[in-house]
Amino acid sequence: MRTFSERLWQAVDAKKTPAMVGLDPRPDHFPEPFRSAAAAGEAEAARATADFHRELLDVLAPKVAVIKPQAAFFEVLGAAGFAALADAVEACRERELLVVMDAKRGDIGSTSTAYADAFLNPDTPFPAADALTVNPYLGEDACQPFLEVADRVGAGLFFLVRTSNPGAGLFQDLGQPSLSEHVAAAVHRWGESRRDAHGWSSVGAVVGATRPAELADYRARMPHTPWLLPGFGFQGGTAEGLEAAFDAHGHGAVVNSSRGILWAHERQDLQHLGDWQARTDCAVDEMIAALRPVQDAARAAT
Amino acid sequence: MRTFSERLWQAVDAKKTPAMVGLDPRPDHFPEPFRSAAAAGEAEAARATADFHRELLDVLAPKVAVIKPQAAFFEVLGAAGFAALADAVEACRERELLVVMDAKRGDIGSTSTAYADAFLNPDTPFPAADALTVNPYLGEDACQPFLEVADRVGAGLFFLVRTSNPGAGLFQDLGQPSLSEHVAAAVHRWGESRRDAHGWSSVGAVVGATRPAELADYRARMPHTPWLLPGFGFQGGTAEGLEAAFDAHGHGAVVNSSRGILWAHERQDLQHLGDWQARTDCAVDEMIAALRPVQDAARAAT
Numbered sequence: 001m002r003t004f005s006e007r008l009w010q011a012v013d014a015k016k017t018p019a020m021v022g023l024d025p026r027p028d029h030f031p032e033p034f035r036s037a038a039a040a041g042e043a044e045a046a047r048a049t050a051d052f053h054r055e056l057l058d059v060l061a062p063k064v065a066v067i068k069p070q071a072a073f074f075e076v077l078g079a080a081g082f083a084a085l086a087d088a089v090e091a092c093r094e095r096e097l098l099v100v101m102d103a104k105r106g107d108i109g110s111t112s113t114a115y116a117d118a119f120l121n122p123d124t125p126f127p128a129a130d131a132l133t134v135n136p137y138l139g140e141d142a143c144q145p146f147l148e149v150a151d152r153v154g155a156g157l158f159f160l161v162r163t164s165n166p167g168a169g170l171f172q173d174l175g176q177p178s179l180s181e182h183v184a185a186a187v188h189r190w191g192e193s194r195r196d197a198h199g200w201s202s203v204g205a206v207v208g209a210t211r212p213a214e215l216a217d218y219r220a221r222m223p224h225t226p227w228l229l230p231g232f233g234f235q236g237g238t239a240e241g242l243e244a245a246f247d248a249h250g251h252g253a254v255v256n257s258s259r260g261i262l263w264a265h266e267r268q269d270l271q272h273l274g275d276w277q278a279r280t281d282c283a284v285d286e287m288i289a290a291l292r293p294v295q296d297a298a299r300a301a302t
Numbered sequence: 303m304r305t306f307s308e309r310l311w312q313a314v315d316a317k318k319t320p321a322m323v324g325l326d327p328r329p330d331h332f333p334e335p336f337r338s339a340a341a342a343g344e345a346e347a348a349r350a351t352a353d354f355h356r357e358l359l360d361v362l363a364p365k366v367a368v369i370k371p372q373a374a375f376f377e378v379l380g381a382a383g384f385a386a387l388a389d390a391v392e393a394c395r396e397r398e399l400l401v402v403m404d405a406k407r408g409d410i411g412s413t414s415t416a417y418a419d420a421f422l423n424p425d426t427p428f429p430a431a432d433a434l435t436v437n438p439y440l441g442e443d444a445c446q447p448f449l450e451v452a453d454r455v456g457a458g459l460f461f462l463v464r465t466s467n468p469g470a471g472l473f474q475d476l477g478q479p480s481l482s483e484h485v486a487a488a489v490h491r492w493g494e495s496r497r498d499a500h501g502w503s504s505v506g507a508v509v510g511a512t513r514p515a516e517l518a519d520y521r522a523r524m525p526h527t528p529w530l531l532p533g534f535g536f537q538g539g540t541a542e543g544l545e546a547a548f549d550a551h552g553h554g555a556v557v558n559s560s561r562g563i564l565w566a567h568e569r570q571d572l573q574h575l576g577d578w579q580a581r582t583d584c585a586v587d588e589m590i591a592a593l594r595p596v597q598d599a600a601r602a603a604t
Contacts, residue, residue: 024413042427072409072416078427079388083381106437107374107406108467111326114374125344125380135408137439137462141469160439165410167443174484175477182476 004131004156005200005226009251011065011098017288018250018295020066020228022102022258023056023088024073025049031265031276046080050087057088059277060261061095063284066254068228069129071103089127099129100158100228100254106135108142116149131156133206133228136183147190147203156202156226159187162218164208164231184221191225199224200251206230207253212241219244219252227253239290246298255294257287306433306458307502307528311553313367313400319590320552320597322368322530324404324560325358325390327351327375333567333578348382352389359390361579362563363397365586368556370530371431373405391429401431402530402556406462408437410444418451433458435508435530438485449492449505458504458528461489464520466510466533486523493527501526502553508532509555514543521546521554529555541592548600557596559589 002010012018027038027045030052038048060067067088074085092099105115115132122128134146136159143159150157162172162180172180184205191201204226207218227245245253264283265276273279304312314320329340329347332354340350362369369390376387394401407417417434424430436448438461445461452459464474464482474482486507493503506528509520529547547555566585567578575581 070409070413070416072407072413072420075384075428076416076420076426078420079381079385080427082377082384086381104409104437105374105406107372108465111372111374114372114378118374118378118380124378125382126377135406135437135439137437137473138465138467139469139472139474141467142465163410163440163444165440165443167441170441170488171439171481171484172441174481179473179476179481182473186472 001154003154003194003196004150004202005196006198007130008066008098008156008226008254009198009200009249012251012254015063015065017064017291018246018254019064019284019287019291020068020100020254020256021060021064021261021284022256023053023067023069024258024262025053025077025084026073026262029263029266042078043080046077046084049074049077049081050084050091053084053088054091055277056262056280057091057095057097059280060284061097063281063288064097066098066100067092068100068102068256068258070258071101086126089129093127098131100131100133100156101129102133104133104135104160105146106138106142108138109145112142112145113149116146120149120155121153128153128155131158131204133158133160135160136186140186143186143190147194150202151194154202156204158204158206158226158228159183161187161205161222162208162214163206168208181221184218187225188222191222195224198251201225204228207245212244215241216244229253229255231256239294242291242294243297243301246295248299250295250298252298255291260287303456305456305496305498306452306504307498308500309432310368310400310458310528310556311500311502311551314553314556315551317365317367319366319593320548320556321366321586321589321593322370322402322556322558323362323366323563323586324558325355325369325371325375326560326564327355327379327386328564331565331568344380345382348379348386351376351379351383352386352393355386355390356393357579358564358582359393359397359399361582362586363399365583365590366399368400368402369394370402370404370558370560372560373403388428391431395429400433402433402435402458402460403431404435406435406437407448408440408444410440411447414444414447415451418448422451422457423455430455430457433460433506435460435462437462438488442488445488445492449496452504453496456504458506460506460508460528460530461485463489463507463524464510464516465508470510483523486520489527490524493524497526500553503527506530509547514546517543518546531555531557533558541596544593544596545599545603548597550601552597552600554600557593562589
């Protein structure tokens with residue numbers, strides 16, 4: 001069984017980009033006919049969500065390697081929405097796309113095991129994702145069950161180290177070293193026994209990409225940790241300075257955009273393109289182009 | 303519209319106990335016929351879960367005021383499990399039981415809004431709980447959407463301040479004041495503009511009940527905050543020292559037991575009682591009796 005880190009970089013190499021697209025379904029922003037279909041009722045909204053994602057994934061699959069469904073936007077659609085989340089994972093697997101389930105779960109003991117089994121274990125009813133985001137607030141014994149399940153099934157984890165929201169520092173910047181730096185040290189430690197033949201671990205980190213200098217510092221603290229860099233595009237992040245996340249092979253991080261891709265079909269400057277698929281495809285191309293100099297810079301620097 | 307705090311203490315007064323029962327469905331521990339029914343397949347497990355909870359809630363409803371479904375154990379049953387979670391919430395509402403959804407959600411911006419809407423807003427498909435547990439790691443702007451949705455629908459929140467697991471201190475005890483004390487200060491601050499006529503806020507806290515002296519200290523830091531005290535019974539917590547959580551009216555906290563009630567039907571010393579309902583009822587009576595001196599001590603102390 002290949003490790004998550006091996007599958008991740010192989011997928012990134014195959015598509016020649018670390019771009020990741022987030023699925024944050026908001027039916028009001030679906031292209032037609034999905035938007036109208038979703039407006040007909042609760043069951044219809046969940047059904048339109050599943051239908052839209054399958055067509056969207058057909059656009060994305062030739063170009064990006066990794067998809068990040070955001071559980072919240074499915075759960076707000078109720079139990080049928082949770083089924084649409086399962087369907088999105090299945091649709092990704094059918095298209096050989098890696099899935100990072102962005103659910104930011106975290107609890108204690110057997111409850112953490114239940115969350116990890118729910119989203120990562122192929123022997124439970126929900127289709128298995130390749131990796132899961134985890135909130136570390138509850139401590140090591142609370143994170144351990146996620147690590148154990150991930151080990152057993154060959155999955156990855158992305159622990160929240162530093163998030164990208166403006167107020168992230170209220171708790172995460174406390175202390176010297178800061179809380180985020182303590183979490184980074186723990187994530188590094190958890191990952192050291194879980195490294196692949198190339199040195200990369202399957203224990204990853206979410207690192208908010210708002211200050212480039214911070215990235216280099218976190219990279220020194222977590223040299224073998226795959227990163228999920230959120231906030232590209234809509235949240236104000238740019239590709240500038242991201243090269244600290246990558247090594248000479250262009251490995252080290254996946255960079256997420258959600259609304260920048262999902263809402264691209266609404267962009268005025270793309271209306272000349274015939275359909276929503278063409279506009280989405282154009283936004284994906286833009287993102288990939290914006291990230292190319294990052295990997296090139298990382299290659300040149302090492 | 304009454305506030306969550308008003309509804310909470312009224313419900314506690316009506317049942318004369320702060321006891322709360324957690325729903326952590328593990329089909330292997332269901333009484334018959336639910337255990338056998340659950341073993342037949344995935345859909346059957348979810349159906350047996352819903353059926354068991356409705357009969358269990360018939361036992362609990364005359365005696366306890368508040369139910370805490372643990373989302374993880376439903377999610378591990380897949381999309382049908384998520385539907386069983388919705389059914390449990392509906393079954394509680396039909397029996398006029400308050401529901402604290404223990405999902406420990408936490409994310410940023412509009413994603414936090416989606417989680418809060420999912421579980422608290424009666425205008426979304428999932429039936430509304432009375433309160434939700436929230437992980438504060440992502441900071442104030444990430445917690446604000448939960449507060450805004452809770453305000454709009456008259457719901458409560460329980461932010462994780464100090465959890466009850468042995469390793470909770472790895473991050474929560476960092477610094478002086480500690481991370482947990484910083485979070486306590488923030489939770490207190492968020493609650494001050496949300497107090498009812500008796501002074502209680504609808505912004506609550508999860509406070510691990512492992513060291514009695516800690517409780518008095520946290521109470522001084524959060525004098526108007528309803529608490530969810532986890533870990534009574536199976537996790538090693540006892541009623542000793544809990545009085546610091548309560549005021550002279552017996553208000554201030556709800557005390558949770560999950561497995562201590564759910565697995566009571568397996569206890570050797572209760573096998574003389576005819577059926578699982580009678581054994582469960584006995585365990586509830588024991589819990590209520592163990593908590594009575596706590597409220598009495600709180601009344602005497604003030």
